[in-house]
Amino acid sequence: MNNNYHKIKIIVMLGLFAAGANAADINAGKAKAAVCQGCHGSAGVSSSPLWPSLAGQGAIYLESQLNKFKSGQRENEVMKPIAAGLSEADMQNLAAYYASLPGKSAGGGSDAALIGQGKEKAGMCLGCHGNNGQGTGMVPKLAGQQPQYLAKQLADFKKGARKAPQMNAMAQSLSDDDIKALAAYLGSL
Incomplete structure (x- = not known):
């Protein structure tokens, strides 16, 4: 085999290792979610009409919204200071945790x-x-x-x-x- 093949193989393997090293940690997300439970429910299902349920929401969407709250692109007086204290890894872990939970219907009312x-x-x-x-x-x-x-x-x-x-x-x-x-x-x- 030629030398370029081995170089490419090593680069691909390093890339896969790096991707695995950055994988979200659901357990770390669960631990970090304690602060979220007051509004979003203990299992990510909100019982309040003021706050969304996060359980079963897509991880990509959740991480994006946390980044928007942190940057101020999305305004919310409660979420801004919470998101400001989150690292990129925290946001990935929280998003993975909530995405892993089963959602539950709030119901549309009786009408x-x-x-x-x-x-x-x-x-x-x-x-x-x-x-x-x-x-x-x-x-x-x-x-x-x-x-x-x-x-x-x-x-x-x-x-x-x-x-x-x-x-x-x-x-x-x-x-x-x-x-x-x-x-x-x-x-x-």
């Missing part, structure tokens, strides 16, 4: 007609958020979130208080009733 209206309008959401609202990569899981939390996020996108160009544009087309219906449906998944 079947409202849930049905939301289902009719949900096509605009499911193209990006997955056909069951399960999220994909950088796009968050909406299924099972607290309806009030979802409604607030949609309203914030509509007002421009939360910034994401595609969501800001999409939310502009929603009435307050549309927002309530979508939130009820997505929460029921």
Whole structure:
């Protein structure tokens, strides 16, 4: 075998080793998550309409959001100081931990007609958020979130208080009733 083959083999092996060395540690994430439990629940399932459930959310999305809170790109008076104290490894570990947990539906409430209206309008959401609202990569899981939390996020996108160009544009087309219906449906998944 030629010398270049061995050099390439060594470089690939070092790259694989380095990737493994940077792998997220779910147990470290679990230990770090103690501070998160007050808002996001002991198993990552929030019982409060103010805070999202993190269980089952994609690790890539969670890490991205922690970075946005830390940098100030996403504003939240509670999350900013928490994220400011996290290292890159902490964020990766927390994201891996919450992504490893099973999600649980918050339910959409008892208004079947409202849930049905939301289902009719949900096509605009499911193209990006997955056909069951399960999220994909950088796009968050909406299924099972607290309806009030979802409604607030949609309203914030509509007002421009939360910034994401595609969501800001999409939310502009929603009435307050549309927002309530979508939130009820997505929460029921």
